[in-house]
Amino acid sequence: MAHVQGERLIQMQRRLADFGGRSDGGVSREALSTTELAARQWLCGLCTGALYQWYIDDAANLIVRRHGTDPDLAPVMTGSHIDTQPIGGWLDGAYGVIAGLEVLHALDDAGIQTRRAIEVAIWTNEEGSRFSPGAMGSSAFSDPTRLQSFLAVQDAQGQRFESARNAALQATPTAQRIKLGHPVHAYIEAHIEQGPVMECGGYSLGIVTVIQGVRWYEVTVHGNSAHAGTTPLATREDALLTAATMVSHLGAAAAARHDDALRWTVGRFEVAPGSINTIADRVTFSVDVRHPQESELSAMHALLHRVLEQNQGACTYEVRALMQRAPTAFDAQVLAILESAVLATQAPHCHLGSGAFHDAMYLADCCPTAMLFVPSKKGISHNAAEDTLISDLVEGARALAAALVALADA
């Protein structure tokens, strides 16, 4: 823990942010873009030498292993993702990867070789903004049968995930191919909170006990395209007006529940033909619902269908479930080890739930898992203004180091 170097950590963090870096401080580095592939290549150069081996699997998850003294034991794993939203911040995902690599460097400096190997994973397409659903890499790692359906998914430009995945495999020649979903002893992911709770409470470290459940829907409204100047209002089948009314009522219905734990977002709204003087004949919009309790997610599911039916007017619609994930409670033993590591840093800490979903959500299906948060200034994320105090970033890496070593020597 003492060998974690804050300056080295921040330098790596800033250099990674240069890949896709924007003048406004944001980062545009979508999953498996040429920008992300260049960043992956740079990362491969950070850990070299006899103790290290890089691997890549069929989901293009990129993993570096620092060998342990006992090759027969399953490795301890940390990591996160380096893909971003179309316009994201410099820390979301990237911090968990860089903090993991800093731990490996600290072990090098300390001349420590742990009993179990320690691995840092860079999971593929966590954001889900280019290829839907998100967290493809980690969900395929925890259940390799999922990969097949992901391969056919296309991005907005019609490129298949499969071809993007193949490009990634070719772009990292130094990484050895490894079978998807190898055994892992335990997984701890460090991440920024992406919410306001820790900053408000004045905490530097957060032990994440649960990730709220999430459901993604795609709603398509079908109307009838006609001339804006000649078609009487009464005879219209206006897909845009109908969809806007649905979204407006959904927002009102969600707010009316006065539930601070509820998250309800429409982030996409696409119109065809999208012409100023033509009545729209098709609108497709997304719905993102999250809650720590599964029962509330089911209630929201029913509410969604009720509101759509009540507001369809002269149009028709269909709803497609894109993704569904129940709340995730983390492993008690890993949480206990993480807690002692956090206490050892003497940094002010708290226990909290995660509002965002993370790769750790899927790792929890295949191995004992927990998460460590550092605060987000003003709770801002998925935004150029996303930031965290450097001292908090360093405390996070120190706690992560202590926890990983404890797990790797157990």
Add this chain to the structure above:
Amino acid sequence: MAHVQGERLIQMQRRLADFGGRSDGGVSREALSTTELAARQWLCGLCTGALYQWYIDDAANLIVRRHGTDPDLAPVMTGSHIDTQPIGGWLDGAYGVIAGLEVLHALDDAGIQTRRAIEVAIWTNEEGSRFSPGAMGSSAFSDPTRLQSFLAVQDAQGQRFESARNAALQATPTAQRIKLGHPVHAYIEAHIEQGPVMECGGYSLGIVTVIQGVRWYEVTVHGNSAHAGTTPLATREDALLTAATMVSHLGAAAAARHDDALRWTVGRFEVAPGSINTIADRVTFSVDVRHPQESELSAMHALLHRVLEQNQGACTYEVRALMQRAPTAFDAQVLAILESAVLATQAPHCHLGSGAFHDAMYLADCCPTAMLFVPSKKGISHNAAEDTLISDLVEGARALAAALVALADA
């Protein structure tokens, strides 16, 4: 009138629809696209020989003149546009151009040379779906000072109208350059109704006495982009939810006026960043308002601003007026000549107002003008299903021939 050949008319009409023709029967031929330029070149080949001269002006309006016996007299003009909506029908605009060319062919067959020249104009960018505002060509023709501001307008791909205009000038080498806005004795435009009135009444021909006024607005809503999973509903500045609520309330407020003459449409709704798990920080939507009475347009203007202000919530917004046009009453003398021509066909006819705006709206500012409508099946337009009975298309060309000759020999 007797020399108008229905078969030749429909053949030309169908051939023109091949430029940008779609498998569903629709036509995609946006303003000054390579498709439209190819169609223009084909049209240039339809009228050749000693009596004909093609011209193109600084707005890329393409005009064919059939010389009259007295070159000192201002020409009589007809025509329309051949650009379409992103997905339009085969008749909108195109019919007025083809009907005009058929009249010229009929005059050739009849061996008639009129006293005044007769011109058929193909106006640039009437639809306004690629470059806003619409009717750039005809409005610049009636007031050449407007051209300067149009040149800088960009399409969705960032191409300037000026460069598209230049490409059009190069693509029609056979056309002689002519000064924008030459004197015109009178203008009659034939067009499909694009509404249900004539079909419901069983009319084949419609004498258009007025075009309703129109106002185009662009509303931009500014919010704050943040993470969909972590940001409490109460603290959000959600540009998409706010804009959807504005559009929904605008639709309700418009319907509540129970005014059959009112047209109110939101056809564009663009979201940034447009990601499923990011709260939108910007939405831009369009508003298209039309009414035969200027006083009602002013009332709608006030209503728009009131509804936006009442529904802005935690967001900010701005409104930009893209275009404004008062109702247009057509010329009594041209209407009288058109009426006798229509009576001569013995086809059932009516008098009506135009729900759509047309190039004739701007020509009315610089010369005596009127319009002739043929019905639209089910009132459908700006749609692949747009259609008109062939017998009605032919009657329209016959009436147009009689009216143009009467004007040209006056």
